[in-house]
Amino acid sequence: MGISCNYTTKHRDAILRELHDSHMRISKMKALARSYFWWPKIDHSIEQLGKNCHICLGNRPETPKTVVSQWPEAKYPFQRVHIDLAGPIFGNKNFLILIDAYSKWPEVLELRKTDTFNIVECLREVLAIFGIPSTLVSDNAPNLTSETFENFCTNNGISHLTSPTFHAAKNVVKTFKYSLTKMIQDSTNDLCIPDCKNFCICIAIRLILQLTETQLNLCSTEN
Template sequence: MGNADCLSRLPVEDKSSKANHGEVLMIEMASSQIVNAKDIAAATAKDPLLMKVTSWALRGWPPSMSRDDEAYAYHVRRNEITTLKGCLLWGNRTIVPSTCRKPILEALHSGHPGIVKMKALARGYFWWPKMDTEVENIVKTCAPCQQTRHEKAQAQPHIWETSKNPWSRLHVDFAGPFHGKIFFLTVDSYSKWLEVHIVKSTSSQCAIKSLRSLFATHGLPDVIVSDNGTAFTSSEFDEFMTNNLIRHVRCAPFHPSSNGQAERMVQTTKDFLKKLPPNSDFELNLVRFVFNQHITPHATTGRSPAELFFNRQLKTYFDKVHPHELSNVKDNPVVKQTFCDADLVWIRNYSTGPKWLKGRIYSRTGPVSYKVRLEDGRVIKRHLDQIRSRAVTEDLEMDSEEVDIGDRNNPDSTSGSTSVDESETNAADLGSTPPASKSPSPTAPASTLPPQTLAPNSPSGSVDRSTPIRQQTPRRSNRPRKVPEFYSSAGR
């Protein structure tokens, strides 16, 4: 067994310099000189302002002091300021002289903790006037802190100006693809009226096509608000806005909440589409969703979009349930008579000749139908829409067309009779009694019955409907007819 090497039992002494324990303790706190209580006491004895504060703390404070005085911050804390071993204390916090503040701030900021943590750490040990402001300034001027800091807390949402009229400011945005479809949404800021169009892509052409359809229905708006998507930043969309005199407002990039109304409607639409069962009619359900949005009161306005947009409610199924929807109109409303018997009229001609023919109302056969006697003696039937009134003239052309009352009352007269145009008259009018007509003869009675043919064995006054009605031919002469004399005044 061999002997052990003596050198393995005698290790070489480490001649490297030993580290200073003070530097080791503060290496993470400061990169420059270290300040201790002895340095602060010496700096306090040399500071003119702190010398006066030390004297006041030992001998008494002035009763009052101006706000502009540099010692005013110490005066308001006079009941809490004490001295200990040459250092001034505010409570248990050391009052740091101006010459020692810079290294202390560097030590507080050595780990770049930020403004809030630096203030919290400093308030546990030190105090001097405007200490919080100096802590904020050292962080704000630190380049690494500003380059790597997080985004600040979200600001209060911007409240858009309230629109005064419907369709004045519109918010637009694309949604999707969802279930393989892309949607173009338009929201009216005044009424919250929503329009949803299914488009092929998120291009400017699709956006312009949808907006043109809306403008044709509701008119041009004043302002359109959108995000910074390529469809809204293209020159084609800008030209469309300029040609229609519409102001286009774009939101801040990467800040969707600025266009919150459109984003909220996108979320509402997606939430509805997610609830649809599979294999359902997609477009039908989308139309129903938009209709329900139009009739439902909005949480912000308290009124439905349709009521604010059109100033009326849209009629829905729920309105049909109320009894006030029952109609009060009668089944057969009475139509007022527009023409009286013997009125001068023009009637529409559907055969050869002039378009309108002269005539006179002969009788009324129904609510909107009349019989009219023409100049040639024919009696035809026309609807109210085919008759118009004729102005009265001085000529007596129609007098020659009058039926002689005496001949019409004579049932034996059969010569020159003319039958009513059977193509213009129906069998239901045979039992109607036409009104009386005027006669130029002074001896004509006030009213007469229409010419009828009685059956041989029928009672007096009864009409035989099996025989055609005969009509007396009007006289062709305007000469007054001589009244027959059956007796003389002399009694012969």
């Protein structure tokens, strides 16, 4: 439990604005708040903050109509990775998002173009650092199921699987994509201004991961 002080309305508003600066989910804001401060009905204040944010409302993911079976739990880092594309944001920025199923570690790279060639080049950068995954999961987009992409996976010994729209494991990367989009669209966030470099976005993401004790569960599909 955080420290209970006589916070004035002015101070409470400032704290809430700072708490929601990176547009994390309501449950994450509550967890972070409990570590540092408290006042009566703070949970209600946080809920209203999240529900009235136009950026969060505009990027809310669709609710699955049915519950689909889970992927098997990964046993080690980079055994299975999930990828997706985000964008265009600010008119012309597109990003490749990759998340490790074991640790939930995210990588985000800006794409020059969204064709298969540029996606593969970005994947080479990430895999050169972390190693080759056993399995790569994507959706059925043409640029992720093309012959060139399949050859890249085959030549590197990667099993490429495609995921149904509302598959729970796919929602992990989808949830992260929505969070990233909200963060970038908020022009008040210094790390996510329109002309930011890719490394700034990665720094912002890693700062988010350090905010709570459940830092490796950022991509949970729970509220």
